[in-house]
Each structure stands twice: as C-alpha cells, then as structure tokens.
Amino acid sequence: MIDAHRLRIFLSVMASGSVNAAAGHLGYSASAVSQQIAALQKETGLTLFTRHGRGIEPTPAAHTLAEESERLMYELKRVDAIVDDLREGGTGSLSIGYFASAGSRWMPQLAKRLQTTLPELTLQMVLTEGYPMGESPPVDIDVVPADPTTSARPGHLVTPLMTDPFVALVPAGHRLAGKRRVEMSELADEAWVSNDISAGITQDMVDRACRAAGFRPRYRVEAQDHYTAIAFVAAGVGITVLPELASRSLPKTVRKVHLTNPSPERDVVALTAPVARSNEAAKLAVDLLQQIAAASARRR
Numbered sequence: 492m493i494d495a496h497r498l499r500i501f502l503s504v505m506a507s508g509s510v511n512a513a514a515g516h517l518g519y520s521a522s523a524v525s526q527q528i529a530a531l532q533k534e535t536g537l538t539l540f541t542r543h544g545r546g547i548e549p550t551p552a553a554h555t556l557a558e559e560s561e562r563l564m565y566e567l568k569r570v571d572a573i574v575d576d577l578r579e580g581g582t583g584s585l586s587i588g589y590f591a592s593a594g595s596r597w598m599p600q601l602a603k604r605l606q607t608t609l610p611e612l613t614l615q616m617v618l619t620e621g622y623p624m625g626e627s628p629p630v631d632i633d634v635v636p637a638d639p640t641t642s643a644r645p646g647h648l649v650t651p652l653m654t655d656p657f658v659a660l661v662p663a664g665h666r667l668a669g670k671r672r673v674e675m676s677e678l679a680d681e682a683w684v685s686n687d688i689s690a691g692i693t694q695d696m697v698d699r700a701c702r703a704a705g706f707r708p709r710y711r712v713e714a715q716d717h718y719t720a721i722a723f724v725a726a727g728v729g730i731t732v733l734p735e736l737a738s739r740s741l742p743k744t745v746r747k748v749h750l751t752n753p754s755p756e757r758d759v760v761a762l763t764a765p766v767a768r769s770n771e772a773a774k775l776a777v778d779l780l781q782q783i784a785a786a787s788a789r790r791r
Contacts, residue, residue: 493531493534493535494530494531494534495563495564495567496527497527497528497530497531497534498531498560498563498564499564500513500517500519500524500527500528500531501527501528501531501539501553501556501557501560502557502560502561502564503516503517503524504524504528504540504547505549505553505554505557508546509546509547510524510525510528510547528540535556537550537552537553537556538550538552539552539553539556540553583611583612583613583772584612584613584614584615584772585605585612585613585614585615585629585630585767585770585772585773585776586614586615586616586617586628586629586630587601587614587615587616587617587628587629587630587631587632587776588617588618588619588627588628588630588631588632588633589616589617589618589619589631589632590618590619590620590632590633590634591618591620591716591717591718591737592717592734592736592737593632593736593759594616594618596736596739596787597632597780597783597784597787598616600779600783601776601779601780601783602614602616604779605772605775605776605779608775609772609775612772615628619631619633620691627762627764628764629763629764629766629767629770629773630761630762630763630764630767630773630776630777631761631762631764632652632759632760632761632762632780633759633760633761633762634692634693634757634758634759634760635649635757635758635759635760646764646765647762647763647764647765648762648763648768649760649761649762650760650761650762650763650777650780650781651758651759651760652759652760652761652780652781652784653736653758653759653784653785653787653788654756654757654758654759654788655734655735655736655756655757655758655759656734656735656749656750656754656755656756657696657697657700657732657733657734657735657750657754657755657756657757658732658733658734658735658738658747658748658749658750659673659678659730659731659732659747659748659749659750660720660721660724660730660731660732660733660738660741660745660746660747660748661724661730661745661746661748662724662725662726662727662730662744662745662746663743663744663745663746664727665730665746667746667748668746668748669746670748671748671749672748672749672750672751673748673749673750673751674704674750674751674752675700675701675703675704675750675751675752675753675755676704676705676706676752678701678704678708678730678732679701679704679705679706681708681709681729681730682709682711682712682728682729682730683708683709683710683711683712683729683730683731683732684710684711684712684713684714684720684723684724684728684729684730684731685710685712685713685714685715685720685731686714686715686716686717686719686720686721686731686733686737687715692757693733693734693757696755696757697732697733697755699755700732700750700753700755703753704752704753708732711728711729712728712729714731717733717737717738720733721738721741721742721745722742724745725742725744725745732750732755734757735747736759736787759784761776761777761780761781763777
C-alpha cells in the first residue's frame with residue numbers, strides 16, 4: 492500500500508516544481524523530501540522524476556500518479572474531518588450535496604440558517620451532478636428514480652422533501668405559449684433541447700413520459716444544463732422539458748406550460764449517510780431542507 496504521507500510530499504514537489512521549493516513549503520529539509528521521493532519511487536517501482544539541468548522534471552508516470560492521487564487526498568481530508576467531528580460531537584463541519592436547480596434555490600437559504608444556528612460550522616457545498624458514484628457527501632439532495640432497484644444507497648436514511656413536476660418551456664411566440672397546460676403528445680413534432688448534464692435520472696424520466704405519449708423526442712441541441720437550455724429556448728432554437736424547480740426565473744421571451752397525459756414528476760429527497768447519523772449539523776440540515784422545500788412547493 493502506498494504511504495499517504497509520501498504522496499503528500501510528492502504532490503507538493505509536483506505543485507512546487509522543485510524539491511527545494513517543496514521543502515520550504517512543507518517545513519522540511521531538502522534532503523528529507525528527496526528521501527521521501529526516493530522511497531516512493533522504490534515503493535511504486537516507478538521513475539517519477541528525471542534530472543533536467545540543475546533541477547528535476549516529472550515523468551509521464553508522475554503526472555498520471557499526481558492526477559489520480561488528488562481524489563485520494565480529498566477523501567483522506569474528508570475522513571480526517573469526519574474523525575474530528577465524531578471526536579468533537581459531530582457539529583464541526585458538514586458536506587452537503589446538491590443538484591443545480593436545488594443549489595440556486597435552496598442552498599443559500601440553508602447555509603444562512605445553518606450558520607445562524609451553528610456559527611462555528613464549516614460548510615462544504617458539493618455539486619453532485621456528474622460526481623463519481625459511491626462518493627456522495629454525508630447529506631445529499633437527490634432524486635428518487637422510477638425504478639427503485641437503481642437507487643441503492645445502502646444504509647442511507649431517506650427523507651422526502653418535495654414532489655417536483657416537469658414543465659415545458661417554449662419561446663414566447665410559440666403556438667403553445669398561450670396555453671396553461673398541454674398534453675405531452677403535442678410536443679412530438681417539436682425540436683427539443685436537452686438539459687441534463689449526466690443524461691441520468693432526470694433525462695430518463697422525460698424520455699419515459701415521451702414514450703408513454705407515443706413518441707421519442709428529437710433532440711436538436713444538447714445543452715446539458717438547465718440555464719443554458721433556457722437560453723436556447725429564449726433564442727427560439729427549440730423547446731425543453733425540465734423540472735419546475737429549475738424554471739422559477741425565466742426570461743420574458745420564455746413561457747412555462749404544464750404537462751398532462753402523462754404528467755411526469757420527480758421525488759426529491761435528502762439522503763443521510765450512516766456516518767452522518769450522529770452529526771447534529773446533518774440532522775439540522777435535513778430538518779431545514781424540509782422546511783425550505785415545503786415553502787418552495789407552496790410558492791409553486
């Protein structure tokens with residue numbers, strides 16, 4: 492197993508550009524840093540640096556190892572924070588995952604309320620769209636998929652937050668712009684703009700609703716996020732179907748239309764990992780999220 496302390500020194504050398512600079516940053520002697528790098532090379536069987544003039548130059552293997560080690564260092568730091576929290580009663584720091592539409596609507600309110608109650612709390616907000624599977628934060632706002640067998644988060648506590656219906660967004664001059672509700676089948680011949688960065692659960696929900704209405708959407712533009720997709724609609728490029736939570740602030744040139752037959756919707760939940768069960772900040776965060784989501788649903 493690779494020694495984590497040596498990895499930290501190696502990453503410092505990579506970032507600093509030289510052994511002497513890394514030694515200065517770390518508070519070590521240059522010889523101590525060189526010894527650790529030599530030990531890491533022996534441990535891995537890799538040549539990490541070659542002589543270049545009076546200095547050293549990283550090898551391709553060193554660049555690859557550095558890139559792959561960054562995630563490990565992040566996880567080690569996260570575990571250290573968890574240990575500190577457990578030792579101090581579980582309220583020192585908290586990581587909360589969110590998706591984009593919940594981030595812009597809920598996270599600022601959540602952060603303000605948490606820090607009002609727990610002024611010493613250090614918060615890390617993590618955008619989890621496209622985040623590596625199995626590496627979600629201790630508290631994570633997520634969507635329950637249509638197929639519950641795909642939602643395996645062993646041991647996680649699931650707290651319902653809200654049911655979020657999907658809506659269609661169309662340009663102001665569109666033939667459907669004056670309607671309050673339309674049947675999904677009325678969108679069959681439209682040019683569509685995608686808005687899901689990961690082509691994941693949200694995209695699957697939309698595609699299922701389209702298939703239920705007897706058609707497959709014709710995606711002309713892959714925007715991959717809600718805000719860019721809305722801009723494409725405003726420009727008259729096409730229409731998009733997205734969760735209502737993501738459509739609260741629209742340009743004057745975009746109209747919102749509710750959907751029927753079927754009416755797709757997503758269930759938004761808070762997932763609390765086993766490691767956070769004893770974290771009072773995590774419990775408070777989930778309670779506040781329920782309040783914020785309920786207020787958001789009432790405004791809708």
